[in-house]
Amino acid sequence: MTKEHPYTCQIVWTGNRGEGTRRYRGYDRTWDIRTPGKPVIQCSNDPLLGGNPALPNPEDLLLSALSACHMLWYLHLASAAGIVVQAYSDDPVGIGETAPDGAGRFVRATLKPRIGVAAGTDLDRADAIHHEVHRYCFIARSVSFPIAYEATYVET
Template sequence: MAQHNYTARIEWTGNRGTGTSAYRAYDRTWTIATPGKPPIHCSNDPLLGGDPALPNPEDLLLSSLSACHMLWYLHLASEAGIAVQSYRDDPVGVGETTPDGAGRFLRATLKPHIVMPAGTDLTTADAIHDRIHAVCFIARSVNFPVDYAATYEEN
């Protein structure tokens, strides 16, 4: 098996001048920097004092899961001779927070809307989703169920 490394720098940017001297004395903002790519400015979940205008770790995990599924779908559709014209997903992740503040994802549902040419075999197109969990790096790495509820449009 081949191993490969992924690197990033996560840097807290929320020091207002007194660091973490008090719970409300600092911002929950941070930046993701990956070599050769633009930085991504992030914050904590708004439920935990974060900036609602910035992505949070939960947003990023759900987006990564959806993007991995999409990229594998496009690849497998291409191999199956299915000419996907557009792909859009509105995934939903369901989380819970325990009384002590710990949280986790319970499940995620991907909701891709896929446009393909008229006459496409939609049974074959739909069956591709079932194969993705076995190969998607992100889906294989999470410990919660991932389902899909795809819709299709022919043009």
């Protein structure tokens, strides 16, 4: 039997310069993510669409959520498999495309984790875990684009 898990947040547009959306270039593409009991995250649109390049945009947030979800499940499954992970970082790359009418989407993502493991680790088993993660990760199971994994390992 499945169990539902509710998640909530509030998105608040902060880009009104005083005239609302009266003019297309007259407002900022900024907003806050407010989640009860957590710090506010200030965001903007993709810089290609007039956003502030210093703030996270929806595409950044999706890619980081995908990577973080993968990492957390990887750590869990590695621990269960007896693989000692001592460090983990990822430099994921998401590829988007924009249609002539402006509609966009992600077409693929590649996670590139660099994982520090204990000396003598079975690296084939450590690598196989990446393919098990997709079975569990909420984010990976929810997106419609393919996700590839290019992990590297450093024995410490």
